[in-house]
Amino acid sequence: MSIQAYQNNSVETASPGELTLMLYNGCIKFIRAGKKAMDQKDIEQKNTKIQKAQAIIRELMVTMNQDYAVANDVLPLYDYMNRRLMEANIQNDSEILDEVEVLVTEFRDTWKQVLLQSRKAQYGTGGTA
Template sequence: MASRNPYETYQTNSVTTAPPGELTLMLYNGCLKFIGLAKIAITENQIEDRNRNIQKAQNIIAELMATLNMEIGLAKEMMPLYEYVNRRLLEANIHQDLELLKEAEDIITEFRDVWKEALQINRKQQHSPSKRTMP
């Protein structure tokens, strides 16, 4: 069944056709979006919105954790950081604490920015002409 909303169709297609690296970037951006919405909900005392958006951010963190390849050393270093962010989100939700949300947001922003830079470097390497020398 076709969607009546062209934007929804575009979003679905962009997710289903995106390479894995781009999907990770989308997850980071989605997490930041929900943290931002939760911050607004706290300032407006919207308890249900705060809870829903923090839980969405936590679900994204859980997905990022699930996709880590624990055979790679970097993944072993990232797992505790994701766990820390998840705890901060939980505590922010319980205590309606903007500072805890900001802390989680700062960490995820840094992850997102590093990941985005890595993707750009990878794209440049893939699209640059080979520097082959003649034997």
């Protein structure tokens, strides 16, 4: 099985929670790639990578379940990250990319813990943490 086929299969068989985790990881990857391109003065790649990170943030925004009260707290943060990515791109500011990477990493790490807790509750595995 090729790497591409494996990746496609992973996405197709992932739960919604796992897909969200993949989005966070992808966003971090694109922010880092954008930062690297910025350091290398590769404006086209920087722009492409940062725009991909923004697209992921927008996807997280539109797929957020509005039924949960936490959405009212999270959506403004997603909007903030999206605006900061735009500013980083326009201003060629890697410090802004660092700031957004920290935020996305915190979201990802929190989401990972949520997934672990829900699996423990669902399957009764893992014992005490």
